[in-house]
Amino acid sequence: MSRVVAAWRRIPAWLVDLLAVGVALLDALLYRSGDDPLTLGLCLVACAGLLVRRRFPLVAFVLTLPAALVATIIAAPIIALFTLAARSRRYWLLLTCGALFAAAEAIGWPLTSQFTSDQDHTAISFVYRLAAAAAPILLGQLVQTTADLRSRLTEIEASRQHERELYAQTVLARERNQLAREMHDVVSHQVSLIAAQAGALQVTASDPAAKEAASAIRSLASTTLEELRSMVMLLRAAGTRSPGLAPQPTVSDLEDLVTASGLAVTMEGSLPPDLGSARERAVYRTVQEALTNVRKHAPGSAVTVRQWSDERSVAVAIVNGCPTSTPLRLPSSHLGLLGLHERAELLGGTLVYGAEGDGFRVELHLPRMTK
Structure with missing residues (x-):
């Protein structure tokens, strides 16, 4: 089923609209109740109105009502009603449009003959047409609800991804702080001992070469300590506030x-x-x-x-x-x-x-x- 839906979504919108107009035209040609120019014109207007159903669904539905009144057509009003239901959240409007469709199909034209000849048949036909109108309305609402759920799931996934990123940043900050403590407590201590031992050797050694080597070791140890202090400060700053959460330029x-x-x-x-x-x-x-x-x-x-x-x-x-x-x-x-x-x-x-x-x-x- 999911493959069918995915394949349907890949069809261009204009091709779907042309298909809808074609189905409506076929329905109008097969089930029109007369060949007079007025009936044919209203049926053509109803079918052509489906071309604007995506942008103006209510207008497209209204254009199908005169044809539904003078001819026994179903496809054009049903398609327009489905599109309106898939895009509108006003339930009173959908109920009103469904009732208008059922009334137009049940009463027919001319109005006087239907009201005076067989009112029971008209009432029963109205109930059946009203039930038929409920199908596209419910289907359109189902499509709208599915789109809302899909959008909500996307938002939830984005929120979960953000939470995972925040958690990763928290773990990274904790590791940085731990690394900074280890560097300060262990590495800096060991390098300080090296510098102290080199200083003592520089003072006590009698060999000039040994004094020079001790001086070089002491100088390198001091430089290493300064670099370690800079790295510890950098790690602590990064651990205190993750770069991902820092104020960004605007x-x-x-x-x-x-x-x-x-x-x-x-x-x-x-x-x-x-x-x-x-x-x-x-x-x-x-x-x-x-x-x-x-x-x-x-x-x-x-x-x-x-x-x-x-x-x-x-x-x-x-x-x-x-x-x-x-x-x-x-x-x-x-x-x-x-x-x-x-x-x-x-x-x-x-x-x-x-x-x-x-x-x-x-x-x-x-x-x-x-x-």
Whole structure:
């Protein structure tokens, strides 16, 4: 069953809509109650209305009611009613639409002849049609509930993943603290003894070569102690607050980043405050990496950082000109822009970069968060 559902979801939406229109047309041609132009026109309008059922489900259903009144068609109203039930949470609207469908099918046209000829048959037909309308409504609500459950399961899995990450960070912090204590209590103590013994040997030895060796050992031990103290402080700081939980830079920090860069940077435009933390970090890291590359490869060049946004996306572009001094020969892993490209793809955006005139351009585009 799951394979069938998965295969059905892979069918393009436009093909499903055309299939629905085809089924409705076949039903209208087989079971229409007359050949007059009005009946044929209303049936065609009902079938064509199914093309807008995804975006305007209520409009699509209303367009099928006149055809249901003048002709004995079932497919078009049932499909429209199912789509409305799958997208609407207003139960009173679904009940009203179901009753209208049943009344249109049971009463028929002209209205006066149905009310005066056989009212019992009309009432019984209305009950049957009302039961028939309940099927697409219940099925549509089932589809909607399934989608809600799937979304809820996704949220629960994301929450569990976050909890696992927090637990891993807690364990990592505990291990860092333990390692820091071991280094302080054991390794530092042993190195201190080495330094003390070397100092004593330097004082008591009569051989100049032995004195020089002892002095070198003592100097190396002292340097090692200083490095150990730095490592212990770093481990304790990391263990106290995991880097994953530390405050992350945002778009509001770009001014400080530009000021600290020491480059001639011109800021243009701005970004809205509701980007979300992941997008703000992506914008910040992109500007940071671009400015770093300018300092390394195009020192002295003028830089322009332009920010803009619209209803669907936000963007930032960093453009530098020709360098005015010799570029610095610094080691590079060539992975900075690649990492930014991967970060942009994870957020559903794009990162493009390349030469532009005498300089270089880096441009990031990210989709806006959906409400």
